[in-house]
Amino acid sequence: MNRIVKKEQWSPEVFSMDIECPLVARQHKAGQFIILQLGGDFNERIPLTVADKDVEKGTITIVFQTVGATTHLLARKNVGDDIPNILGPLGHPTDIEKFGKVVCVGGGIGVAPLYPIAQAMKAAGNDVKIIIGARTKNLVIMEDKMRSIDPDLTIVTDDGSYGRKALVTVPLKEFCENWHPDEAVAIGPPVMMKFCALTTQPFGVKTVVSLNTIMIDGTGMCGGCRVSIGGQTKFVCVDGPEFDGHQVDWNNMLSRLGTFKPQEAEEHHRCHLDLGIPEGKA
Numbered sequence: 001m002n003r004i005v006k007k008e009q010w011s012p013e014v015f016s017m018d019i020e021c022p023l024v025a026r027q028h029k030a031g032q033f034i035i036l037q038l039g040g041d042f043n044e045r046i047p048l049t050v051a052d053k054d055v056e057k058g059t060i061t062i063v064f065q066t067v068g069a070t071t072h073l074l075a076r077k078n079v080g081d082d083i084p085n086i087l088g089p090l091g092h093p094t095d096i097e098k099f100g101k102v103v104c105v106g107g108g109i110g111v112a113p114l115y116p117i118a119q120a121m122k123a124a125g126n127d128v129k130i131i132i133g134a135r136t137k138n139l140v141i142m143e144d145k146m147r148s149i150d151p152d153l154t155i156v157t158d159d160g161s162y163g164r165k166a167l168v169t170v171p172l173k174e175f176c177e178n179w180h181p182d183e184a185v186a187i188g189p190p191v192m193m194k195f196c197a198l199t200t201q202p203f204g205v206k207t208v209v210s211l212n213t214i215m216i217d218g219t220g221m222c223g224g225c226r227v228s229i230g231g232q233t234k235f236v237c238v239d240g241p242e243f244d245g246h247q248v249d250w251n252n253m254l255s256r257l258g259t260f261k262p263q264e265a266e267e268h269h270r271c272h273l274d275l276g277i278p279e280g281k282a
Contacts, residue, residue, distance in 0.1 A: 001082035022058030034088030049113035063112035107188025137162035197245030
Protein backbone atom coordinates (compact mmCIF):
# COMPACT_ATOMS: atom_id res chain seq x y z
CA MET A 1 0.00 0.00 0.00
CA ASN A 2 0.98 3.63 -0.46
CA ARG A 3 0.95 5.15 3.02
CA ILE A 4 0.51 8.87 3.63
CA VAL A 5 3.43 10.04 5.79
CA LYS A 6 2.82 13.79 5.75
CA LYS A 7 -0.16 16.03 5.07
CA GLU A 8 -0.43 19.81 4.95
CA GLN A 9 -3.29 22.16 4.13
CA TRP A 10 -1.98 25.18 2.26
CA SER A 11 -5.28 26.98 1.69
CA PRO A 12 -8.98 26.21 2.18
CA GLU A 13 -8.99 23.82 -0.79
CA VAL A 14 -5.32 23.05 -1.54
CA PHE A 15 -3.50 20.17 0.12
CA SER A 16 -0.04 18.61 0.00
CA MET A 17 0.70 14.96 0.79
CA ASP A 18 3.90 12.94 1.01
CA ILE A 19 3.16 9.33 0.11
CA GLU A 20 5.34 6.24 0.39
CA CYS A 21 5.78 5.12 -3.19
CA PRO A 22 9.41 4.02 -3.62
CA LEU A 23 9.19 2.67 -7.18
CA VAL A 24 7.66 5.89 -8.52
CA ALA A 25 10.07 8.02 -6.47
CA ARG A 26 13.02 6.16 -7.95
CA GLN A 27 11.88 6.35 -11.57
CA HIS A 28 10.09 9.72 -11.71
CA LYS A 29 11.55 12.56 -13.75
CA ALA A 30 10.50 16.21 -13.86
CA GLY A 31 7.26 16.71 -15.78
CA GLN A 32 5.82 13.24 -15.26
CA PHE A 33 2.59 12.41 -13.42
CA ILE A 34 0.73 9.62 -11.65
CA ILE A 35 -2.83 8.33 -11.76
CA LEU A 36 -4.37 7.77 -8.35
CA GLN A 37 -7.35 5.61 -7.40
CA LEU A 38 -8.86 5.43 -3.92
CA GLY A 39 -10.48 2.03 -4.42
CA GLY A 40 -13.45 0.62 -2.52
CA ASP A 41 -16.78 1.83 -3.85
CA PHE A 42 -15.17 4.83 -5.51
CA ASN A 43 -12.94 3.98 -8.45
CA GLU A 44 -12.52 7.27 -10.32
CA ARG A 45 -8.98 7.64 -11.64
CA ILE A 46 -7.42 11.11 -11.37
CA PRO A 47 -4.10 12.34 -12.79
CA LEU A 48 -1.82 14.31 -10.47
CA THR A 49 1.61 15.68 -11.24
CA VAL A 50 4.43 14.77 -8.86
CA ALA A 51 5.55 18.00 -7.20
CA ASP A 52 8.59 16.58 -5.43
CA LYS A 53 10.22 13.31 -4.41
CA ASP A 54 12.67 11.89 -1.89
CA VAL A 55 14.38 8.83 -3.32
CA GLU A 56 16.07 7.93 -0.02
CA LYS A 57 12.78 7.99 1.89
CA GLY A 58 10.91 6.46 -1.05
CA THR A 59 8.25 9.19 -1.06
CA ILE A 60 6.55 11.39 -3.61
CA THR A 61 4.77 14.68 -2.97
CA ILE A 62 1.43 15.48 -4.56
CA VAL A 63 -0.38 18.82 -4.40
CA PHE A 64 -4.07 18.92 -5.24
CA GLN A 65 -7.15 21.10 -5.05
CA THR A 66 -10.52 19.77 -3.89
CA VAL A 67 -12.74 19.96 -6.96
CA GLY A 68 -14.68 16.72 -7.36
CA ALA A 69 -15.60 13.72 -5.25
CA THR A 70 -12.21 11.98 -5.43
CA THR A 71 -10.16 15.00 -4.40
CA HIS A 72 -12.60 15.74 -1.57
CA LEU A 73 -12.29 12.15 -0.31
CA LEU A 74 -8.52 12.28 -0.71
CA ALA A 75 -8.41 15.46 1.39
CA ARG A 76 -10.20 13.61 4.21
CA LYS A 77 -7.40 11.06 4.45
CA ASN A 78 -4.76 11.55 7.12
CA VAL A 79 -1.21 10.50 7.96
CA GLY A 80 -1.10 6.72 8.30
CA ASP A 81 -3.90 6.11 5.81
CA ASP A 82 -3.23 4.17 2.63
CA ILE A 83 -3.98 4.97 -1.00
CA PRO A 84 -4.65 1.61 -2.69
CA ASN A 85 -3.66 2.39 -6.25
CA ILE A 86 -0.99 4.68 -7.69
CA LEU A 87 0.11 4.19 -11.29
CA GLY A 88 3.20 5.91 -12.62
CA PRO A 89 5.33 7.62 -13.51
CA LEU A 90 3.41 8.41 -16.68
CA GLY A 91 3.96 10.76 -19.59
CA HIS A 92 7.13 12.07 -21.17
CA PRO A 93 9.61 13.84 -18.89
CA THR A 94 10.46 17.48 -19.49
CA ASP A 95 13.26 18.04 -21.99
CA ILE A 96 15.99 19.20 -19.64
CA GLU A 97 19.23 20.53 -21.06
CA LYS A 98 21.36 23.65 -20.91
CA PHE A 99 19.35 26.12 -22.98
CA GLY A 100 20.90 29.24 -21.46
CA LYS A 101 18.17 31.43 -19.98
CA VAL A 102 14.89 29.81 -18.92
CA VAL A 103 11.86 31.62 -17.50
CA CYS A 104 9.43 29.42 -15.55
CA VAL A 105 5.87 30.65 -15.04
CA GLY A 106 3.44 29.05 -12.59
CA GLY A 107 -0.16 29.99 -11.91
CA GLY A 108 -2.15 28.85 -8.87
CA ILE A 109 -1.70 25.15 -8.15
CA GLY A 110 0.40 24.90 -11.32
CA VAL A 111 3.32 26.18 -9.24
CA ALA A 112 3.63 22.69 -7.70
CA PRO A 113 4.43 20.74 -10.90
CA LEU A 114 6.61 23.65 -12.04
CA TYR A 115 8.95 23.25 -9.06
CA PRO A 116 10.76 20.03 -10.11
CA ILE A 117 11.11 21.40 -13.64
CA ALA A 118 12.64 24.68 -12.47
CA GLN A 119 14.88 22.70 -10.13
CA ALA A 120 16.06 20.43 -12.96
CA MET A 121 16.61 23.39 -15.32
CA LYS A 122 18.80 25.05 -12.68
CA ALA A 123 20.75 21.83 -12.09
CA ALA A 124 21.40 21.59 -15.84
CA GLY A 125 23.26 24.90 -15.68
CA ASN A 126 20.56 27.28 -16.90
CA ASP A 127 20.03 30.80 -15.62
CA VAL A 128 16.48 30.44 -14.28
CA LYS A 129 13.96 33.18 -13.59
CA ILE A 130 10.66 32.26 -11.94
CA ILE A 131 7.27 33.98 -11.96
CA ILE A 132 4.43 32.70 -9.79
CA GLY A 133 0.93 34.08 -9.66
CA ALA A 134 -2.24 33.60 -7.65
CA ARG A 135 -5.59 35.27 -7.15
CA THR A 136 -4.67 36.48 -3.68
CA LYS A 137 -1.89 36.24 -1.07
CA ASN A 138 -3.13 33.16 0.80
CA LEU A 139 -3.18 31.17 -2.45
CA VAL A 140 0.54 31.69 -3.17
CA ILE A 141 2.25 28.32 -2.70
CA MET A 142 5.83 27.00 -2.52
CA GLU A 143 7.39 30.46 -2.30
CA ASP A 144 10.39 29.31 -0.24
CA LYS A 145 11.16 26.39 -2.54
CA MET A 146 11.00 28.64 -5.58
CA ARG A 147 13.22 31.27 -3.94
CA SER A 148 15.84 28.56 -3.35
CA ILE A 149 16.09 28.36 -7.16
CA ASP A 150 15.57 32.05 -7.98
CA PRO A 151 16.28 34.44 -5.09
CA ASP A 152 14.74 37.24 -7.17
CA LEU A 153 11.46 35.34 -7.53
CA THR A 154 8.68 37.42 -9.09
CA ILE A 155 5.27 37.12 -7.39
CA VAL A 156 2.07 38.60 -8.77
CA THR A 157 -1.49 38.51 -7.45
CA ASP A 158 -4.73 39.46 -9.12
CA ASP A 159 -5.81 41.65 -6.20
CA GLY A 160 -2.40 43.11 -5.34
CA SER A 161 -2.44 41.62 -1.83
CA TYR A 162 1.08 40.24 -2.31
CA GLY A 163 3.87 41.03 -4.73
CA ARG A 164 2.82 43.00 -7.80
CA LYS A 165 -0.78 43.51 -8.81
CA ALA A 166 -0.62 41.97 -12.26
CA LEU A 167 -1.16 38.86 -14.32
CA VAL A 168 1.86 36.61 -14.89
CA THR A 169 1.97 37.72 -18.51
CA VAL A 170 3.08 41.24 -17.49
CA PRO A 171 6.48 40.28 -15.99
CA LEU A 172 6.78 37.53 -18.62
CA LYS A 173 6.62 40.16 -21.36
CA GLU A 174 9.15 42.27 -19.49
CA PHE A 175 11.57 39.34 -19.30
CA CYS A 176 11.11 38.72 -23.03
CA GLU A 177 11.85 42.39 -23.78
CA ASN A 178 14.77 42.90 -21.42
CA TRP A 179 16.23 39.53 -20.41
CA HIS A 180 15.72 37.62 -23.68
CA PRO A 181 15.06 34.05 -22.44
CA ASP A 182 15.93 31.09 -24.63
CA GLU A 183 12.98 29.05 -23.37
CA ALA A 184 9.83 29.51 -21.32
CA VAL A 185 7.90 26.90 -19.32
CA ALA A 186 4.34 27.71 -18.25
CA ILE A 187 2.08 25.60 -16.04
CA GLY A 188 -1.26 26.68 -14.63
CA PRO A 189 -4.85 27.20 -15.70
CA PRO A 190 -5.32 26.63 -19.45
CA VAL A 191 -6.26 30.26 -20.10
CA MET A 192 -3.08 31.40 -18.35
CA MET A 193 -0.93 29.05 -20.41
CA LYS A 194 -2.65 30.19 -23.60
CA PHE A 195 -1.84 33.84 -22.92
CA CYS A 196 1.70 33.02 -21.83
CA ALA A 197 2.19 31.40 -25.23
CA LEU A 198 0.66 34.42 -26.96
CA THR A 199 2.98 36.69 -24.97
CA THR A 200 6.17 34.86 -25.91
CA GLN A 201 5.28 34.17 -29.54
CA PRO A 202 6.17 37.64 -30.94
CA PHE A 203 9.62 37.30 -29.34
CA GLY A 204 10.26 33.86 -30.82
CA VAL A 205 10.74 32.28 -27.38
CA LYS A 206 10.08 28.54 -27.38
CA THR A 207 7.31 27.94 -24.86
CA VAL A 208 6.55 24.60 -23.24
CA VAL A 209 3.18 24.08 -21.54
CA SER A 210 1.90 21.17 -19.46
CA LEU A 211 -1.70 20.36 -20.42
CA ASN A 212 -4.26 19.28 -17.85
CA THR A 213 -6.99 17.70 -19.96
CA ILE A 214 -9.68 15.24 -18.93
CA MET A 215 -7.99 11.88 -18.48
CA ILE A 216 -9.34 8.42 -17.66
CA ASP A 217 -7.00 5.50 -18.28
CA GLY A 218 -3.63 7.20 -18.83
CA THR A 219 -2.61 4.78 -21.57
CA GLY A 220 -3.95 6.53 -24.68
CA MET A 221 -6.85 4.11 -25.16
CA CYS A 222 -9.85 6.14 -24.01
CA GLY A 223 -9.14 9.23 -26.10
CA GLY A 224 -10.52 11.57 -23.46
CA CYS A 225 -7.33 13.61 -23.28
CA ARG A 226 -6.94 14.21 -27.00
CA VAL A 227 -5.78 17.62 -28.14
CA SER A 228 -4.85 19.22 -31.42
CA ILE A 229 -1.17 20.17 -31.69
CA GLY A 230 -0.10 21.84 -34.91
CA GLY A 231 -3.14 20.34 -36.64
CA GLN A 232 -2.37 16.80 -35.47
CA THR A 233 -4.27 14.79 -32.85
CA LYS A 234 -2.20 13.98 -29.79
CA PHE A 235 -3.00 12.30 -26.49
CA VAL A 236 -1.82 14.15 -23.41
CA CYS A 237 -1.30 11.00 -21.32
CA VAL A 238 1.14 9.30 -23.72
CA ASP A 239 2.33 12.07 -26.06
CA GLY A 240 2.54 14.72 -23.34
CA PRO A 241 1.75 16.16 -20.93
CA GLU A 242 4.08 18.84 -22.32
CA PHE A 243 3.72 20.43 -25.75
CA ASP A 244 4.80 23.47 -27.71
CA GLY A 245 2.44 26.17 -26.46
CA HIS A 246 2.53 27.92 -29.83
CA GLN A 247 1.15 24.80 -31.53
CA VAL A 248 -1.74 24.04 -29.16
CA ASP A 249 -5.29 24.57 -30.44
CA TRP A 250 -6.34 26.34 -27.26
CA ASN A 251 -9.93 27.00 -28.29
CA ASN A 252 -10.53 23.31 -28.98
CA MET A 253 -8.93 22.30 -25.69
CA LEU A 254 -10.85 24.86 -23.64
CA SER A 255 -14.10 23.78 -25.27
CA ARG A 256 -13.46 20.13 -24.41
CA LEU A 257 -12.47 21.00 -20.84
CA GLY A 258 -15.82 22.74 -20.38
CA THR A 259 -17.83 19.64 -21.30
CA PHE A 260 -18.30 18.41 -17.74
CA LYS A 261 -18.10 21.73 -15.88
CA PRO A 262 -21.78 21.65 -14.76
CA GLN A 263 -21.39 18.11 -13.37
CA GLU A 264 -18.09 19.06 -11.72
CA ALA A 265 -19.66 22.08 -10.03
CA GLU A 266 -22.62 19.98 -8.88
CA GLU A 267 -20.32 17.30 -7.45
CA HIS A 268 -18.20 19.93 -5.69
CA HIS A 269 -21.31 21.38 -4.06
CA ARG A 270 -22.68 17.93 -3.15
CA CYS A 271 -19.43 16.92 -1.47
CA HIS A 272 -19.57 19.99 0.72
CA LEU A 273 -23.16 19.20 1.69
CA ASP A 274 -22.39 15.54 2.41
CA LEU A 275 -19.41 16.48 4.58
CA GLY A 276 -21.35 19.21 6.36
CA ILE A 277 -18.81 21.93 5.69
CA PRO A 278 -19.27 25.35 4.06
CA GLU A 279 -18.13 26.17 0.55
CA GLY A 280 -14.49 27.26 0.41
CA LYS A 281 -13.51 24.70 3.06
CA ALA A 282 -12.23 21.18 2.33
